[in-house]
Amino acid sequence: MKSKLLFALLLACAPALAVAKGNIEEGKKKAETCKACHGEGGAKPVQPEYPILAGQHADYLAAALNQYKSGKRKNALMTGFSAALSPQDIRDLAAYFASEKSPLRDKY
Numbered sequence: 001m002k003s004k005l006l007f008a009l010l011l012a013c014a015p016a017l018a019v020a021k022g023n024i025e026e027g028k029k030k031a032e033t034c035k036a037c038h039g040e041g042g043a044k045p046v047q048p049e050y051p052i053l054a055g056q057h058a059d060y061l062a063a064a065l066n067q068y069k070s071g072k073r074k075n076a077l078m079t080g081f082s083a084a085l086s087p088q089d090i091r092d093l094a095a096y097f098a099s100e101k102s103p104l105r106d107k108y
Contacts (some may be wrong), residue, residue, distance in 0.1 A: 005024035020091055022058065027096025030089055033081065034097075041100040055102025 031042070034053070038045050042053030051059065067073040069082040069090075087095070 020088075022062075022088075022091035022093070022095025023090075024095045024099050027092035027094070030093055031096055034093070037077070042097045043100060043103050052102060052104060053097040054100035055105055056097060058091075058094040058098035061097055062090050065090045089103065 025070060034042060035102065037047070037050050038053050042056075064073065065078075065082050065085060068075060068078040069085060075080075082090075
């Protein structure tokens with residue numbers, strides 16, 4: 001009896017435990033603005049101090065965008081760009097850049 005109750009509770013909670021995934025194609029569309037600084041696919045920044053986004057872990061990218069949005073990370077441009085991003089926008093952008101091949105992967 002207890003095992004059936006436990007199973008039912010776990011089953012009921014499963015949707016809450018699911019991690020929302022980003023949509024790569026939607027992220028690509030949303031990344032048009034990003035390429036002005038980070039280059040096509042986030043692989044070739046226009047300034048050496050701008051990070052390469054291509055191939056970075058999606059969870060790291062999402063955390064960084066959320067930190068810019070909240071003001072925890074300081075950068076006037078990124079704070080401005082991230083202000084209008086929804087949680088789904090952030091997941092989509094993170095999924096897209098994570099799916100791109102990093103120029104650093106074969107470099108070192």
